[in-house]
Amino acid sequence: MIATESLSKRFPRVTALDRLSVAVGPGVTGLVGANGAGKSTLIKILLGLSPASEGRAEVLGLDVATKGPAIRERVGYMPEHDCLPPDVSATEFVVHMARMSGLPPTAARERTADTLRHVGLYEERYRPIGGYSTGMKQRVKLAQALVHDPQLVFLDEPTNGLDPVGRDEMLGLIRRIHTDFGISVLVTSHLLGELERTCDHVIVVDGGKLLRSSSTTDFTQITTTLAIEVTDTDDHPDGTRAVRDALHARGVDTHDNSGLPGAGHILLLTAPGEETYDLVRDVVAELGLGLVRMEQRRHHIAEVFRDSDEQRKEAVGHGG
Template sequence: MSVIATEELTKRFPRVTALDRLTVEVPTGVTGLVGANGAGKSTLIKILLGLAPATEGRAQVLGMDVRTDGPAIRERVGYMPEHDCLPADVSATEFVMHMARMSGLPSTAARERTADTLRHVGLYEERYRPIGGYSTGMKQRVKLAQALVHDPQLVLLDEPTNGLDPVGRDEMLDLIRRVHTDFGISVLVTSHLLGELERTCDHVVVVDGGKLLRAQATREFTRTTGVFTVEVDALADGSDGTDETHRALAELGLPVERDGRLLHVTVDDERGYDLIRDAVDGLGVGLVRLQQRRHRIAEVFTKENAGV
């Protein structure tokens, strides 16, 4: 089942085309929308929420038409904006409860949902402090909480890790993953950081210049290749073990490319792992790493730019 579907969706501004005949389906689960800044990600979210009209084409969210069903879509969809939009002089509880009431929840239900949601995002102990005193990471959690408080079927998260340090990013990505696994809410998350989406998402949609490059399950993007990365220690006499290993593998007829201390070895069948391991063992060098390489989402942009 698709939670989002677009057909020939186009958005033109006077001097730029933000979306160019975008046709894509987003399934249930956690989907990453990846592209460089200016690729059209935020524009797409605004159209999906019924907040901006498309120039051409069609789009549906949860089976509803964005042209005519904007209010109904916003009742069932949570939205976490990219930019800081929080009032500094109110507490997280006051703000999230206000957003719950704006979504149509009665006062008692809004209070209960606010407490539960702030607990889920890790702000329960800090819920009565003014938001102006929060760190960037805490503010991002407030924005996530207000997107979840009305128990939506789908949440749209626009660059949720912006401004966070590595620890904060990891914690936010874990929260995003749990939104689906714990509550069954589908997620569309935008990011220009490809590694985040590889770790977090079930599916990935790649856009560039408003055009669709590819939409696939993440496992298809990151499937294994026939290339092994090999790293070895020095030999017992102190000589370079990488040189010796390079020669030994080449003598076996294996294509080998050197990258500093790393060797990238291409193999054609399942025997490749054993050939590499036995060759290294025969030299008496210590094997630091023998790892099968995986494709990465970034390669989609590389191939597109190369005309592949």
């Protein structure tokens, strides 16, 4: 669907993309990175709206440098910021966008009605957009990206500004864009946790560089952090410490979480696979302690960055 090769974008004072090479296949793909990581810049280059400084990219086999209009015919785009006219209704706006994409008047009206229903806007669709909630505006932006039946859509931070319920509804809608209509999706977010649940594949960028690109299952396995809490006993008055030492003896290191609340009673460790769960269970049982909880922690993108920082430091350390 998308392929970039050593793609860079330099602004006078900042390098927004730094030799990014990445491939995106069909399905739902998440593009994760902190604010300023280069996500929106990448989308604009892929749409042929902004030229790259170096490198190349193709979308649906079309070169972004020369085939921008053809790409935009086949790709839908939901921009990040509020860009809706307040005085017109959702129906009027989406019909207008459908007509701009080349649909004849009747088809534009029919597709608009179907798409607005699909994104969950019903009677409200005849009211001016200015009176809509953030969630409703996000749905209008999504509808205009889908109305011309694209092969692929770019959704830039579609959950921004939504409360947890609105966020879950939006993520469900995004998943259905692919399952119900077969449209592939590239969706950006600064929260890895929400994309883990929605996407088949996740790409992480930081400072315009590719940090990681892998299927969501691999990703979760790589980054799963387990939180463990145990009871104390007469034999082990500090149960947490006993488990930590026993895990260390078996080659499993726990994270330094001394800065976090409740740190003294909670052990955090990276669990690369199922065997780590079994090991923790066995260690706790051998020590005769009670396991109060063992749960997977949801990740914030910062944890991925921290892990990669640690890897970088290790690499530097080993190198010299």
